[in-house]
Amino acid sequence: MSNNGKRSVGVKEIARRANVSIGTVDRVLHNRGGVSEKTKEKIIAVIKELNYQPNILARRLASGRTIHLFTLIPAVSDETDYWDVPLQGIIQAENEIKLYDVKVSKFFFDMNDRKSFVERYQQILQEEQIDGVLLAPAFIEEAIAFTNVCQQRNIPFVFINSDIPNQKSLCYFGPDLFYSGYSVAHLVRYLTSENDKILVMNISKDVASDHHILRKEEGFRKYFIEKQISQTIITKNLTQTDYDSVKAGLDEVLQQYPDIRLVFVTNSRVSLVAQYFESKGKGNILLVGYDFITRNIEYLNKEIIDFLICEKPQEQAYRGVKALYHYIMFEENIEKDFYMPIDIIHKGNQKFYRN
Amino acid sequence: MSNNGKRSVGVKEIARRANVSIGTVDRVLHNRGGVSEKTKEKIIAVIKELNYQPNILARRLASGRTIHLFTLIPAVSDETDYWDVPLQGIIQAENEIKLYDVKVSKFFFDMNDRKSFVERYQQILQEEQIDGVLLAPAFIEEAIAFTNVCQQRNIPFVFINSDIPNQKSLCYFGPDLFYSGYSVAHLVRYLTSENDKILVMNISKDVASDHHILRKEEGFRKYFIEKQISQTIITKNLTQTDYDSVKAGLDEVLQQYPDIRLVFVTNSRVSLVAQYFESKGKGNILLVGYDFITRNIEYLNKEIIDFLICEKPQEQAYRGVKALYHYIMFEENIEKDFYMPIDIIHKGNQKFYRN
DNA sequence: CTGAAAGCGCTTACAG
DNA sequence: CTGAAAGCGCTTACAG
Numbered sequence: 001m002s003n004n005g006k007r008s009v010g011v012k013e014i015a016r017r018a019n020v021s022i023g024t025v026d027r028v029l030h031n032r033g034g035v036s037e038k039t040k041e042k043i044i045a046v047i048k049e050l051n052y053q054p055n056i057l058a059r060r061l062a063s064g065r066t067i068h069l070f071t072l073i074p075a076v077s078d079e080t081d082y083w084d085v086p087l088q089g090i091i092q093a094e095n096e097i098k099l100y101d102v103k104v105s106k107f108f109f110d111m112n113d114r115k116s117f118v119e120r121y122q123q124i125l126q127e128e129q130i131d132g133v134l135l136a137p138a139f140i141e142e143a144i145a146f147t148n149v150c151q152q153r154n155i156p157f158v159f160i161n162s163d164i165p166n167q168k169s170l171c172y173f174g175p176d177l178f179y180s181g182y183s184v185a186h187l188v189r190y191l192t193s194e195n196d197k198i199l200v201m202n203i204s205k206d207v208a209s210d211h212h213i214l215r216k217e218e219g220f221r222k223y224f225i226e227k228q229i230s231q232t233i234i235t236k237n238l239t240q241t242d243y244d245s246v247k248a249g250l251d252e253v254l255q256q257y258p259d260i261r262l263v264f265v266t267n268s269r270v271s272l273v274a275q276y277f278e279s280k281g282k283g284n285i286l287l288v289g290y291d292f293i294t295r296n297i298e299y300l301n302k303e304i305i306d307f308l309i310c311e312k313p314q315e316q317a318y319r320g321v322k323a324l325y326h327y328i329m330f331e332e333n334i335e336k337d338f339y340m341p342i343d344i345i346h347k348g349n350q351k352f353y354r355n
Numbered sequence: 356m357s358n359n360g361k362r363s364v365g366v367k368e369i370a371r372r373a374n375v376s377i378g379t380v381d382r383v384l385h386n387r388g389g390v391s392e393k394t395k396e397k398i399i400a401v402i403k404e405l406n407y408q409p410n411i412l413a414r415r416l417a418s419g420r421t422i423h424l425f426t427l428i429p430a431v432s433d434e435t436d437y438w439d440v441p442l443q444g445i446i447q448a449e450n451e452i453k454l455y456d457v458k459v460s461k462f463f464f465d466m467n468d469r470k471s472f473v474e475r476y477q478q479i480l481q482e483e484q485i486d487g488v489l490l491a492p493a494f495i496e497e498a499i500a501f502t503n504v505c506q507q508r509n510i511p512f513v514f515i516n517s518d519i520p521n522q523k524s525l526c527y528f529g530p531d532l533f534y535s536g537y538s539v540a541h542l543v544r545y546l547t548s549e550n551d552k553i554l555v556m557n558i559s560k561d562v563a564s565d566h567h568i569l570r571k572e573e574g575f576r577k578y579f580i581e582k583q584i585s586q587t588i589i590t591k592n593l594t595q596t597d598y599d600s601v602k603a604g605l606d607e608v609l610q611q612y613p614d615i616r617l618v619f620v621t622n623s624r625v626s627l628v629a630q631y632f633e634s635k636g637k638g639n640i641l642l643v644g645y646d647f648i649t650r651n652i653e654y655l656n657k658e659i660i661d662f663l664i665c666e667k668p669q670e671q672a673y674r675g676v677k678a679l680y681h682y683i684m685f686e687e688n689i690e691k692d693f694y695m696p697i698d699i700i701h702k703g704n705q706k707f708y709r710n
Numbered sequence: 711c712t713g714a715a716a717g718c719g720c721t722t723a724c725a726g
Numbered sequence: 727c728t729g730a731a732a733g734c735g736c737t738t739a740c741a742g
Contacts (some may be wrong), residue, residue: 027727064733183704348541365734411736717737719734726729
């Protein structure tokens, strides 16, 4: 109707110009083989000449084939509901693309159990049709094993939350951990003066191999070295994540250094420290931590947590799923690394923040 | 193939159950009329019973109709390239949806010329097929006139950048201006102490009627009143936006108040103030302003601008166009107000920031 | 007021 | 190696 006859050229026109049937054009278009070199060349030439753009709608409609995507992320645990946020991102993407006959199957592993990761991915690998995989590679070796199989089988996969470089993922969506810590240091410089002491708190069952935490602290400290700022930075590692242990640890370190000015908690466990300050009193200590999750937001609003750093976990997962879909649908190549912005949230701007 | 025969029910099945032809089903589906009450009711019942979800792909494919959207935003000017950012958002959305046969026609007006706004919208209204409109209602009365016509003609429209409440827009994407200023105040409290003086600078050709600026300052000041903080806040309005005038204004105010600790510029003109500080020296004054645009980023990296507040102008426009598309395609209702997050950018986190 | 047919631009068997 | 036909789930004239 309002078409101006400009409806872009399709297989029909290509077939006409190449003097073949549309079936043969389709074979060339999808590299299905069974076409003589000569006709193939001719058809390719016409396709180029016409700058043919396939009609995605028609393609999806005609091929009754559902696209099957799989996601593998940690389950929400009592310790933290952080992983509910990426899950929401997956669901958001799913709702958008299910109209185009895409199915997303969601698998979850236990953050504290390597085996569960392996079990889940083996379950996935047993599926007969796997068009793409999104995973949070919490256990590096196991994730490598999984994605090696994907590579062999030509299944595209994307990482979220943390990256394994050189693993030929389609793309990574998540923080640049080092830079994230580095960035916090810059903010901290605005909040403290040179003779203020800073406490870095790493709260994790396995600090020694917690890549996230280590890289963030590295970046944080690097800033002070680079800028030659001789501010005192104390690190406290806590490998027990229950409140009592955190309380004991804080009691100890604050007794030893009573004049701490700012506490930087390198992950979402900042709410535990906030809980401590809520009962003990916070004085003029500033508290900075990670992740825009319910518990933390409560303390943010009470002004017990001063700043939360957040790297859009929902968007990471959302973009991850959409990237797989786009890759499969349009054979589009995607920019390899997509580092999330490092958002700063305080009581004053939390209202309209979105993960 | 991998279909499990679960391909959701379509018009055919509805027609079968209602004992009519698919043509009649289609008439009911689109309220085209010409169907007897009785059959209509019957068909509607079946549709509900089956929880029929139309196949959008097929719908778009079958109806040769192109969707025509129109956008009306300010042109990029010498004064500021701010409006290039929303334009990029429009283009981004356009690229995503043009696959679905959507055309976006972009119109631009001159920020300093009401008449150009009127001319452009009249041009738009002459188009024969208008499926939706996105506009930045910089001139309120004129925007009301325009959108009144849209309402009459049943054309959906969305606002970006600033809102006109009660104008029955489909949706608004942009900042909550008051809250934006309020939010900056909270940050400023972390950066200054109670006896530090603050300078608010409004740089705009028509400060008195610049809604953006006025609301932000209002929010900013409100914070201090609410919290009963007796910090000195000086306002300086500059109605000349060239550098020399800004320089003169700053010379004057800084002579009068030599002990200013923080300057808050209420819009993207903060680069002019930065330029001043670059030549005069900044001392220990902090500089806070708006918008993540090239000129400002340069000064951010030189640490002459300390913080930029940004409300994702690209995303505003992107979401605006997508909202129109979704509304038209799926007749989906959209949440009425979508206030953008109030992002805080400093030298340390600007690297991965996206407008 | 209603139905039957053609067609949107592709893909998928099937036949040769 | 290639073609002709049927069909994906809709919409659009056209005929009655």
